[in-house]
Amino acid sequence: MSKEYQFGVYIGRFQPCHNGHWQTIELALSKVERLIIVLGSHRVAMDIRNPWTTAERADLIKQCLSAEQQAQVTFLPMRDWLYSDNLWLTAIQQQVSEITGESDSIAIFGHHKDSSSYYLDLFPQWKFIETGNYAKLNSTNIREAYFSHQQCPTDNVPPAVHDFLKTFLNTDRYQTLCQEFQFLKKYQEIWSVAPYPPIFVTTDVVVVQSGHVLVVRRKASPGKGLIALPGGFLQPDETIVDGMLRELKEETRLKVPAAVLKGSIVDSYVFDNPGRSLRGRTITHAYFIQLKSGELPQVKGSDDAEKAWWMSLADLYAHEDRIYEDHFQIIQHFISKV
Numbered sequence: 354m355s356k357e358y359q360f361g362v363y364i365g366r367f368q369p370c371h372n373g374h375w376q377t378i379e380l381a382l383s384k385v386e387r388l389i390i391v392l393g394s395h396r397v398a399m400d401i402r403n404p405w406t407t408a409e410r411a412d413l414i415k416q417c418l419s420a421e422q423q424a425q426v427t428f429l430p431m432r433d434w435l436y437s438d439n440l441w442l443t444a445i446q447q448q449v450s451e452i453t454g455e456s457d458s459i460a461i462f463g464h465h466k467d468s469s470s471y472y473l474d475l476f477p478q479w480k481f482i483e484t485g486n487y488a489k490l491n492s493t494n495i496r497e498a499y500f501s502h503q504q505c506p507t508d509n510v511p512p513a514v515h516d517f518l519k520t521f522l523n524t525d526r527y528q529t530l531c532q533e534f535q536f537l538k539k540y541q542e543i544w545s546v547a548p549y550p551p552i553f554v555t556t557d558v559v560v561v562q563s564g565h566v567l568v569v570r571r572k573a574s575p576g577k578g579l580i581a582l583p584g585g586f587l588q589p590d591e592t593i594v595d596g597m598l599r600e601l602k603e604e605t606r607l608k609v610p611a612a613v614l615k616g617s618i619v620d621s622y623v624f625d626n627p628g629r630s631l632r633g634r635t636i637t638h639a640y641f642i643q644l645k646s647g648e649l650p651q652v653k654g655s656d657d658a659e660k661a662w663w664m665s666l667a668d669l670y671a672h673e674d675r676i677y678e679d680h681f682q683i684i685q686h687f688i689s690k691v
């Protein structure tokens with residue numbers, strides 16, 4: 354018997370896939386001939402919000418599916434464009450239409466759980482099917498219990514996910530994520546006594562010369578060991594440009610005079626995605642410094658940076674999944690213009 358729709362689309366992070374997701378997948382498979390599961394936040398660096406890779410997430414969902422269901426499902430890894438829904442939509446439209454061709458029999462499944470579900474309304478060309486909320490489950494609570502109590506969820510996730518999470522308890526990655534979780538919890542507790550939720554102001558800088566970007570390796574949590582832009586919190590007595598130059602010098606000891614750096618600023622932008630930092634609401638003022646081509650100036654990691662180095666633009670793209678917070682997107686924003 355033919356199904357109601359030729360194609361279905363289901364977008365999510367599935368960090369991890371729980372019974373609410375699974376109910377939706379089963380519902381969708383009963384209504385569509387072929388289901389496209391869009392695995393969002395592809396290639397973001399591991400943190401407590403996105404602990405598992407795209408391959409792990411796809412594999413887990415696959416393990417929950419029967420052989421017949423597997424034949425119905427196509428996975429579509431999809432990276433984020435935190436500062437451009439239009440670029441994200443372009444990628445989804447292009448990649449979905451490569452699968453669906455000219456078909457106009459397409460449904461999109463999802464649940465408006467909170468304001469973060471706004472993206473479900475960006476696909477007027479497809480029939481939206483609201484799935485409702487299953488047992489008030491959400492991945493955030495599951496992750497919090499998992500990383501704080503060191504306990505595996507049992508009732509709320511499909512058996513294959515439970516088995517995976519149980520094995521994952523014994524990995525170094527799990528220990529790293531638990532430490533990161535504790536760090537962030539403590540950080541948020543310290544600020545919880547403030548009369549209003551704090552809004553932090555930071556600076557970051559993209560210094561480019563001859564196809565290379567100046568980057569650092571983070572010495573401490575959050576994001577210990579990840580690649581990042583030089584930057585940090587603004588001090589009470591400095592302007593934003595001065596704060597940026599101070600952080601740049603402290604973390605990289607870049608051997609270029611401050612006046613030359615200041616004169617080489619070609620662009621700046623405020624990056625303010627509300628979810629960009631797990632520490633809390635953090636608005637960063639980022640600058641773009643383009644230095645004259647030639648031999649790359651000496652740098653040396655210090656202060657919060659374990660290491661500082663010039664990374665080729667090609668390497669940067671290859672290491673996207675090792676780059677802290679939205680720093681890859683900040684770099685992309687500036688270098689795509691010049």
Ligand code: NAD
Pocket residue numbers: 364365366367368373374377392393394395432433434435436437438439441462463464465466469470472484485486487488489490491492
């Ligand atoms: P998710 O795994 O939290 O949820 C996936 C779907 O399942 C959602 O429709 C959600 O409402 C639904 N769901 C959750 N709990 C449920 C329950 N108990 N019962 C029934 N349904 C339930 O994933 P998400 O965070 O919503 O994924 C969206 C993805 O799209 C992310 O990767 C995000 O970064 C990406 N995105 C990117 C952009 C951009 O790059 N510009 C914009 C919007 C969204």
